[in-house]
Amino acid sequence: MSVTPTPRETVRLTVAQAVVRFLAAQFSERDGERRQFFGGVFGIFGHGNVAGVGQALLEAELAVDAGDGWKPPAHVPYVTGRNEQAMVHAAVGYARQQDRLQTLAVTASVGPGATNMLTGAALATINRLPVLLLPSDVFATRVSSPVLQELELPSGYDVSVNDAFRPLSRFFDRVWRPEQLPAALLGAMRVLTDPAETGAATIALPQDVQAEAFDWPVELFRERTWHVARPVPETALLARAADLVRGARTPLVVAGGGVTYSGATDALRAFAEATGIPVAQSQAGKGTLPYDHPLCLGAIGATGTTGANEIAAEADLVIGIGTRYSDFTTASRSAFQNPGVRFVNINVASLDAVKHAGLAVQADAREALVALTAALQGFSVPDAYRERTARLNAEWDAVVEGFYRSGIGERTGVLAQAEVLGALDEVAGPRDVVVCAAGSLPGDLHCMWRARDPKGYHVEYGYSCMGYEIPGGIGVKMAAPDRDVFITVGDGSYLMMPTELVTAVQEDVKVIVVLLQNHGFASIGALSESLGSQRYGTRYRRRSASGRLDGDKLPVDLAANAESLGVRVLRAGTREELVEALRDAKASTESTLVHVETDLHSEAPDGGGWWDVPVSEVSHVDSTRTARVAYEAHKARQRPLV
Known part of the structure; x- marks a missing residue:
């Protein structure tokens, strides 16, 4: 006996209209707090997207009924930008301020409009911040090829300038056919809402496909809530981390941006106050403890404070929390000079957790800090170590006041x-x-x-x-x-x-x-x-009469x-x-x-950090030869740390 399948409820929309409707129905949720995921769409229209995404945004703004009675669960406003790269930067700034739980989408036309977003894509991915990029693309049908601004390669006709987004994006797809859109949208959302995988997600939309109609299942446009997980540390790894802390004489925390994104600043303060372990901060981690907290050493590394770099040089255990250990943070791997230094790395991303051959605790920063604080109950560094941290903090603040x-x-x-x-x-x-x-x-x-x-x-x-x-x-x-x-x-x-x-x-x-x-x-x-x-x-x-810019x-x-x-x-x-x-x-x-x-030559206080920028090995200029000698002396302090 055959069973006739129940027909799926569908709505006829263009690909671009389907994209805009989908964006309005996406939400993120963490710790029970639910948010609209896309706070808006930045865009500049050209021949590639004006009649596709542009028209779809117009319909959404006018609340045009497609005939199915659908109403957006949230309004996603359109914002006109002036520069495509800048629009991505605005989306990144928005996402960072929202701790990666919300972001903006960005649309641009085919050709230079799209490639202007490449720098923004790299910035988003390097900083592990979510942004959805919707560049227009060449005709999928190729009926008019080569179109205005199309890259032609003799080796293949399926390549466009948008392929340059592939190495810069955590997710990339090109929608050659309407049927491919649902998978592309869901794949992008999976990456955008994953703290370990997030970055730029790029969906290239051929300009003819944007305007093509299709019968979409209405399920695609129902409200969807993406849970942002807090992975907990494995019990065995947590115990090993606690043992390493208990055995350390001069432990140091390096707090990165992951502490803030996780909402773990209160947990960090509780950990530091319970154990007495001082906290140094990367650029992204600055503010994880207030500057005047007695256990806050402030900036570490190439642009660090004297106190943070002094303690880092002696530390026998470095607890990296939510940091990717950039060269500025590690002073190009010259900051940690203790020959027996060990690392415990708490990070939601395995890529960062395994750095410096550390004990990799792949977990949410807040969950890991709460658990580690409990595991270290009764442990504290000596009072003298706490007092030294507070003294170094106060001394640096006096230096800052002198410069201010x-x-x-x-x-x-x-x-x-x-x-x-x-x-x-x-x-x-x-x-x-x-x-x-x-x-x-x-x-x-x-x-x-x-x-x-x-x-x-x-x-x-x-x-x-x-x-x-x-x-x-x-x-x-x-x-x-x-x-x-x-x-x-x-x-x-x-x-x-x-x-x-x-x-x-x-x-x-x-x-x-x-x-x-x-x-x-x-x-x-x-x-x-x-x-x-x-x-x-x-x-x-x-340019002067000498021919130089002097x-x-x-x-x-x-x-x-x-x-x-x-x-x-x-x-x-x-x-x-x-x-x-x-x-x-x-x-x-x-x-x-x-x-x-301001004075071009004004200086900032020197915290003793170093940054590895190679100097010419041979030169006929005295100043360069002198600089090379200093460079080699710094290189001698550099450590591989694996």
Whole structure:
């Protein structure tokens, strides 16, 4: 006896309409708290997506009924961006501020619109932050090939520029046929909501397929909640980790971004206070303990504090929690000098848990810390070790205060960068967010900024991408509208991507941009000098009669540029004027840029860290030969750590 199958309920939509409907129905859940996963769609339309995704977003905005009575469970607003790379940066800033539990989708047209997103994809994946990329693609039918902006390769016709996303994405698929879309969407969501696998997820949408209609099962558009798991540590591994801690004389915690993303900052504080083990922080981990906690050593590594690097050099056990041990964190593997140093690595990702031949505890940071604290009940480092940590913390804070109030600006007429940060520290509230990404500012912020809140420090240093600051800060503000967001940016990075200031005005997203104009690349200039290359090519200068770029400063008015993009602009010359301008900006409801001239050669406190940048082995320049000698001395302290 044959049974006639019950027909599936379907709705006829284009591929693009199906994508937009699917996005509105996705939610994430952790610890019983449910959130809309996509907070919006950033986009720039061109011939590849204007009639596909663009039309679908229009229908969603107008709430057009497809005939099945479906209503979106949540509104997913569309935001027009000005630069495709910047749109991805905004999505990344949003996702990081939301601890990876929410993000934005980004759509771009075929060709340069799509490839402009490649840098953003790399940044998202390197920083382990979720973002959904929807680049348009060439015709699946090839009926019009080669189309405008199509890459033609003699070796095959199934390759487009979007294949460049493959190594930069944690998930990549191209939807050649409508039937492939459900698997692509679900595959992308699986990766986006997995803390161990997350990064950029790219679904390339051929422009003809976007507009093609298909009968979709309505189940695809029903609300779907993705549970974000908290994997617990294995009992045997936890016991081994506890034994290693109990046997250590000078243990040290290195806290990374995973502590914050896991919501484990309270658990970290409880662990540190129960055991007395001091905490050093990577760039992403800064703020996991407040700067003035007596067990907080602050920044570690190449841009670290003297205390953190002093303890790191002696540590016989390093407990890495949610860190991927970048070269800045490990001072290019020269930070840990104890010949018997061991590592316990608590990380949700196996890739990071196994580094430095450590004991790999693959688990959620919060769950592992709670369990390890219980397993170490009754254990504590000697009181002298606690007291030493508190003393080192206080000594460094005094150093920072000296740099914050150095008086260089009064003596020279141009503020030092540290003085600007000191003024900002004076004005910023405890929950305000400071944003940065590239140049000398991230290093200065890492070692000096007085982070008071786990979400108050947002420096993108996995990719350290120039131009991230303004769009990333906009994404942060979209995710945290109740916080003031201070975007610190140098003139070099500002010139890379100021255009999203227009987006901030468009969306009425208030950000405060602190623009430090020093007429050059301060970070690379200082690095160049230390490597014997005499700051070559790092100053913004006219070409002189000698043929070199060593003439007068360029007559560029970046404050006027920002004003032309629609934001309020305040100029400050002295520290007092800067504090007043920052307070004005904080009190305002409008996006404001505060412009201040700073000294290109100003310095930050030296915490004794090192960064491996090779120096020419042979040279006819005396400064380079001298730098090579210093480089070889540092290399001698470098350890493989497997």
